[in-house]
Amino acid sequence: MVKKIQKAGSAAQSSAAGFNSPLSGAIKDSAQQIWLAGLGAFSKAQEEGGKAFESLVKEGMSIQRKTQAVAEERISEATNRVSSMATDISSKAQGQWDKLENIFEERVAKALNKLGVPSARDVEALIERIDALNAQVQRLGGKAPAKAAARKASTPKKVAPAKKAAARKTTRRTKAA
Known part of the structure; x- marks a missing residue:
């Protein structure tokens, strides 16, 4: 392309009129080639843009999976810590409740003993x-x-089941009569 322009430039220098038809044809050809190169670049960018978009989507899905796995692991650790803390607190509370119950029973027993019960x-x-x-x-x-x-x-005294059934029949007969 540069060679065509140089040839056209030398032809333009030899001509005294300034613009002659080989120079304008070379400029038109050069402009046409620039335009076609731009279209080709645009087309290539569209093709590769779709591929790039798909690769970005795949990479995003991979990162999301990793992030979810880490988050689930952290949630599991936190759940385990909270449940162990709850168990500890529950056992401490139960121990305190047992102490309170024993103190209450001892005081009630002392009070009843003082009353002579x-x-x-x-x-x-x-x-x-x-x-x-x-x-x-x-x-x-x-x-x-x-x-x-x-x-x-x-x-x-316990009455045998057969005697109970007989007693029921006689009471039913007397009630019916």
Whole structure:
């Protein structure tokens, strides 16, 4: 292209008129070539632009996956830390609650003791003592104390299921009549 212009330039110098037709043709040819080069560059940029866009999309997806994996890992670590802290706090709270419960039970027991109310241990010891005395009385040949006999007499005896069913039938018949 440069050679054509130089040839055209030398032809222009030889001509005294200034603009002659070979020079203007060379300029037109040069302008045409510049225009076509621009179109070619534009076309190539469009083709490669699509490829570049696709590669950028792929790279973006890769970065997004990596970022999500890191974020999920961090969330998992934070969740584990929070759950371990919650477990620690819960166990400490339970320990404090147990201490408070024991203190409350001790104070209630002291207050009841001051009022003369026997504790559950005292009642249990008395029951064991009564049972031991009853056993001694029975071994000596005596009858059971009146209260124990009365207690045994007042407890209802179990009725066999067949007798219960018969009793129900008779009560139904009497109600129907």
